[in-house]
Amino acid sequence: MNLTKSDRILLTVNKMLLVIVSLLVLLPLLYVFLSSFLQPNTLLNKGLMLSFSDFSIDGYARLFADGTILRGFFNSVLYATGFTFVTVVVSILAGYTLSQDGLVGKKTIMIFFIVTMFFNGGLIPTYLLVRDLGMLNTVWAIILPNAISVWFIILARTYFKAIPNELKEAARIDGASDFMIFLKIILPLSKPIIFVLALYAFIGQWNAYFDAMIYLEDRELHPLQLVLRSILIQNEVQPGMIGDQMARAELQRISEMIKYSSIVVASLPLLIMYPFFQKYFEKGVMVGSLK
Amino acid sequence: MQNAARELQEEHVQHQKQKEPEKQPGHQPGKKKNKNLEYIKKNYLLYLFIAPAIILTIIFKYIPMYGAVIAFKDFSPMRGIMGSEWVGLEHFTGFLTSPNFLNIFMNTLKLSSFELLLGFPIPIILALMLNQIRRANAKKNIQLILYAPHFISVVVISGMVFLFLSPTGPINSLITLVTGNSYSFMSDPDAFRSIYIISGIWQGAGWASIIYVAALANVDPQLHDAAKIDGASLLRRIWHIDLPVLKPVMAVLFILAAGGIMAIGFEKAYLLQTSMNIPASEIIPTYVYKLGLQAGDYSFATAVGLFNAVINVFLLVFVNSVVKKLNEGEGLM
Numbered sequence: 247m248n249l250t251k252s253d254r255i256l257l258t259v260n261k262m263l264l265v266i267v268s269l270l271v272l273l274p275l276l277y278v279f280l281s282s283f284l285q286p287n288t289l290l291n292k293g294l295m296l297s298f299s300d301f302s303i304d305g306y307a308r309l310f311a312d313g314t315i316l317r318g319f320f321n322s323v324l325y326a327t328g329f330t331f332v333t334v335v336v337s338i339l340a341g342y343t344l345s346q347d348g349l350v351g352k353k354t355i356m357i358f359f360i361v362t363m364f365f366n367g368g369l370i371p372t373y374l375l376v377r378d379l380g381m382l383n384t385v386w387a388i389i390l391p392n393a394i395s396v397w398f399i400i401l402a403r404t405y406f407k408a409i410p411n412e413l414k415e416a417a418r419i420d421g422a423s424d425f426m427i428f429l430k431i432i433l434p435l436s437k438p439i440i441f442v443l444a445l446y447a448f449i450g451q452w453n454a455y456f457d458a459m460i461y462l463e464d465r466e467l468h469p470l471q472l473v474l475r476s477i478l479i480q481n482e483v484q485p486g487m488i489g490d491q492m493a494r495a496e497l498q499r500i501s502e503m504i505k506y507s508s509i510v511v512a513s514l515p516l517l518i519m520y521p522f523f524q525k526y527f528e529k530g531v532m533v534g535s536l537k
Numbered sequence: 538m539q540n541a542a543r544e545l546q547e548e549h550v551q552h553q554k555q556k557e558p559e560k561q562p563g564h565q566p567g568k569k570k571n572k573n574l575e576y577i578k579k580n581y582l583l584y585l586f587i588a589p590a591i592i593l594t595i596i597f598k599y600i601p602m603y604g605a606v607i608a609f610k611d612f613s614p615m616r617g618i619m620g621s622e623w624v625g626l627e628h629f630t631g632f633l634t635s636p637n638f639l640n641i642f643m644n645t646l647k648l649s650s651f652e653l654l655l656g657f658p659i660p661i662i663l664a665l666m667l668n669q670i671r672r673a674n675a676k677k678n679i680q681l682i683l684y685a686p687h688f689i690s691v692v693v694i695s696g697m698v699f700l701f702l703s704p705t706g707p708i709n710s711l712i713t714l715v716t717g718n719s720y721s722f723m724s725d726p727d728a729f730r731s732i733y734i735i736s737g738i739w740q741g742a743g744w745a746s747i748i749y750v751a752a753l754a755n756v757d758p759q760l761h762d763a764a765k766i767d768g769a770s771l772l773r774r775i776w777h778i779d780l781p782v783l784k785p786v787m788a789v790l791f792i793l794a795a796g797g798i799m800a801i802g803f804e805k806a807y808l809l810q811t812s813m814n815i816p817a818s819e820i821i822p823t824y825v826y827k828l829g830l831q832a833g834d835y836s837f838a839t840a841v842g843l844f845n846a847v848i849n850v851f852l853l854v855f856v857n858s859v860v861k862k863l864n865e866g867e868g869l870m
Contacts, residue, residue: 249765249771250770252770252771253770253771256771256772257669257771260666260669260670261670263666264666264667264670264679267663267683268679268682268683270739271682271683271685271686271739271743272682272685274697274701274739275685275686277707278697278700286705289707290707290710290711335589336589336590336593337590339586339587339589339590340586340587340589340590340591342583342586343583343584343586343587344587346580346583348576349580349583350573350576350577351573355587355591358591358594359590359594362594362598362599364850364853365602365846365850366598366601366602366846367598367600367601367602367603367604367605368601368605368825368839368842368843368846369822369825369826369829369830369838369842370604370607370825370829370830370835370838370839370842371600371601371602371603371604371605371607371839372597372601372604373829373830374604374607374835375596375597375600375601375604390593390597391597392597393593393597394590394593394594394597394598399590424580424582424583425582428582449688452690453688453689453690453691453692454690455690455691455692455804456803456804460826460830471690471692474690474692474693474696475692475808477696478692478693478695478696478699478700479692479695479696479699479808498705502700505696505700506700508696509693509696509697512690512693513688513689513690513693516688516689517685517688517689520684520685520688521681524680524681524684527684527747528747528751
């Protein structure tokens with residue numbers, strides 16, 4: 247197909263604009279990454295004249311000199327894993343039930359769930375409930391209140407609906423029990439949906455800070471995001487990171503390096519891993535969304 | 538969401554169909570009940586499967602809904618929800634007449650509506666631009682970059698904002714080069730909304746474009762080819778072929794976004810708050826948090842939250858009806 251001249255110009259401009267947009271997204275990330283190895287503002291002052299002697303891992307060394315960030319890391323792994331397990335199991339089981347044709351009471355149950363998408367008690371009543379259940383300062387406060395996700399249940403249900411009924415019928419004729427059918431036929435076929443839900447749940451929990459902030463007063467229990475908040479937002483440098491007395495300007499310089507380093511430590515694992523899962527993420531957006 | 542609503546309707550229709558035979562003579566009442574009981578007995582496993590979800594929903598969603606009655610009471614932790622005195626709408630009128638009310642309410646409304654109006658078109662434009670890239674590999678690589686910020690936590694994004702905009706940070710270094718003085722972004726209430734919205738677009742626009750890119754993949758290429766033969770320019774083809782495909786998606790997403798206008802996220806606003814920018818950054822959710830969980834004024838904070846939720850529902854219904862009018866009767870509900 248031949249394009250007119252003006253169309254070709256437009257397409258070229260479009261390509262250039264997309265490159266610029268990509269740079270706008272990429273450059274801040276690159277800046278953070280490089281700054282974590284450099285004295286503050288070296289990058290700006292020297293630009294492309296950087297030499298190897300400018301680089302140091304001082305920020306990282308001091309960040310890890312104190313155990314807080316590692317403990318936060320392990321707490322986050324624990325919370326994210328536990329949360330993912332509970333929410334995926336609950337959503338898959340509920341989604342399977344709701345995908346059955348002719349389920350008695352299906353409409354009532356659906357309404358029962360969907361209402362909670364539009365109405366909730368709000369922050370304070372939920373907090374009071376968690377407190378009354380004695381869950382403050384426990385893992386359960388992070389795992390249970392949000393484990394129920396109507397969105398996940400709908401995603402799971404949509405997926406199960408697409409599994410042909412003939413498979414189940416054939417197994418039933420062979421005399422398999424309902425439970426065996428679910429275990430031997432349905433579950434092996436649901437790996438993709440389990441994977442998508444697990445990814446969403448894990449990353450969501452990994453990046454969340456709010457629930458931990460209100461439910462976990464004990465600093466020992468703080469997940470990575472709360473440790474980051476104290477470093478990045480509240481400007482608290484842990485005593486273990488700064489060993490010796492130093493001048494104010496020096497302290498300012500070091501704490502800035504520590505900040506950049508902490509961003510890299512917290513974000514790099516996900517940013518490196520996500521391209522491998524990209525197609526699953528896209529699937530998740532598509533399934534159960536608008537057709 | 539739309540699916541769920543549609544399926545509910547379908548189920549309703551099926552339900553009606555199932556009911557029809559009952560109207561025939563010779564039907565014995567009570568038979569249906571037995572049939573249902575039989576079904577439940579036979580498929581008890583299904584009900585066992587859904588039990589955890591139902592139990593969790595009752596505990597963590599419905600009990601707090603009941604707990605919200607403390608908005609109409611003078612709640613004291615000693616006496617519990619049941620034992621506390623009823624005070625009617627006292628907390629609501631207290632909030633509506635408080636000197637802070639107008640400021641906080643307008644902050645919430647402004648922040649989220651500006652975010653919606655500025656943030657909503659950008660993913661659509663991005664998707665249309667991406668759709669023009671013919672080389673699959675190039676397209677995929679650009680998408681990879683554009684999605685990346687979505688995976689960064691809100692704490693890190695806020696931390697980056699503070700670092701980049703600090704008096705000695707990169708942005709101010711550039712400003713100082715040009716003007717000679719630095720500008721304290723984070724302590725200026727006038728700058729708060731722009732910072733909040735721009736950082737939000739930087740983080741979310743790429744990710745939000747996924748759904749539009751997917752919708753555009755369904756456009757029949759033959760349509761474009763035919764239009765080319767007729768001599769339609771690229772812009773005309775986008776306008777007449779691509780955009781109509783996106784219209785239903787846009788309508789639903791817009792209703793959902795506008796319906797959430799008062800349910801704006803607490804998280805980033807709270808992190809970006811400094812003692813100086815409070816006049817612009819105090820919004821209803823942050824106010825509820827501070828009043829309720831930091832000051833312990835549970836009843837008043839719950840009332841403020843409830844007021845917010847009610848406004849939200851009205852908005853959702855209102856926006857839905859407006860979009861329906863504009864969109865030939867196609868809305869969410």
